[in-house]
Amino acid sequence: MYAYFVDGWLFCVAADAVHGPQVTLWGRKLTACVPADLGRFLSHAHGCEVLDVSYGPRGNPGVDGLGLVVRVQEVAGGVVTRPVMVGRTWADRCTDDWEGAIPEREREGRLWLHPGETGSWPPPGHKPRWGDWQPPF
Template sequence: MTDGPYGQEDFPDGVKVFYDENRLACVAFDAIQGPQILLFGFDLSGRKSTEAQPLLFDFAEEHELSVLYTSDGSLALTEMEVLLRSQSVDGVQVSRPVIVKEEWLDSEYYRDRLPLEGEPFPRHPA
């Protein structure tokens, strides 16, 4: 676990787990090393971002789900608690799924700071 306002565990299979006040908050999957994450047969891991985003939009439209953009251009399906981030692999942007607790996806403050790798961010002002 890391110090700071959240805890983090890194697993050798490309999975990072994040805790907020000792409760599970977020699970991030490496685009290449992590397990394959499927959403109704749609492979969320390791796709070129230019391919993954249109497929996610089509899925959202078909299932009448809301899609949100984060400040870094990631896409979130808030009803499904899924955030699709990009990860650079050999100079190519590929998709990296992140499963996030609903309260964080509903909060622009937390949503724009996921996954929480690197320096801990300050707690959200009350």
Template sequence: MGEVIAPLTVYYDAERLTCVVVNALRGPQVTLNGLPLVGRVPSALDDAFTEYASARGHGRRYYAYGELAWEELGVILRAQRAGDVVLSRPVFVGQARAESCSDASEGRIPEAEWHNRPW
């Protein structure tokens, strides 16, 4: 029997939930006012996400790995390899961790999410 891969990865600090990551292939679809965020081709999602953010007075921000983030919402649209394609793997953080969440060296996303590839 193969390895079981979770649809969600959750991270905690000493007391509370700090981050939720949705697996691009196995996770539930999560939407932002009707905009699907999970399992999409990153270039198409980047355009739609940027349009959504711009309409609300926010710009786009890319972090060191080239993935789109909206720090005010605590969302990073990471990419997950799925065979020969790459699909969106959104990362959600709470308000207390949203500032600088897109900074891979100084941000508040757990290190395991940046470096481990459980899929």
């Protein structure tokens, strides 16, 4: 679990796909899932108008009303999901990379997989604003 603070206040947590913790939504696991399977679950919930799912510029699905963005993490067996969540105060537009409250360093790594894509961010040669920090995964 990774925790982010602003002025001493916890505002964002991110589960690690390997070490957890397991995060669920209506009994559906969100941590360490096959991205395509979780994507279908979120699309179905959106189609049934249970959740208002949107996709950020890097293709990550999320629910602004819940302060939830689902990222992917590379593990030994492939790529699995890892939920990143912010509190209600920061939930508005959390899927938006520019205006949302998800820390930029949580956007580093593999992009959400779509058929035929294998991209990652940042691209080679990009200098991130957070200096020498490296993601723990």
